Amino acid sequence: DIQMTQSPSPLSASVGDSVTITCQASQDISTYLNWYQQRPGRAPKVLINDASNLQSGVPSRFSGGGSGTDFTLTISSLQPEDIATYYCQQYDNLPYTFGQGTSLDIK
């Protein structure tokens, strides 16, 4: 299985800050990577697919990048509604695997 490792976790930042979450794959996955946001008590929601493709309706302050084994999710100006846990997920090979999650809260 491909192992996905996220950092940091947890993460605390102030409103308006720029924050970056990293995700590292245990082998080359090209850009076969998705990012999800999970608010407390809710199901996950996709933010970005194919490493950098922002989903319709997702605020433009979210962006993704990377390829191969190293990926990033950046929130350019943190808002209170961004409090959530963020997961990366690879789809290069079955079984699909997720990172352990990055819990983000506001200072």
Next chain:
Amino acid sequence: QVQLQESGPGLVTPSQTLSLTCTISGGSISRSTHYWGWIRQHPGKGLEWIGYIYFSGNTYYNPSLKGRVTISVDTSRTQFSLKLTSVTAADTAVYYCATWTTLSSYFDNWGQGTLVTVSS
């Protein structure tokens, strides 16, 4: 827009079979646009893909579940189910049904999730 809703017992006895159903609104398992599957989340932990089924009936499972899992489609094609045999406390989790879009390759529709506790 497809909506999904999980249902089933919230408590299962160890060594028994966990059975859940996902009911589909606004669509059916009849086209090649999606795979229909299950993901679980252990309490306070991350996400684990369990498996999914295609409209053709082909199934794909996570090998970590060691042959204990079966996903099937109801004849109405508006429900699909999960069966997990020989459960232990390690199978206690929130279980989500979700669809994988073949067009864009991500989980695009999710149920609200249902907590299943394995305990005697």
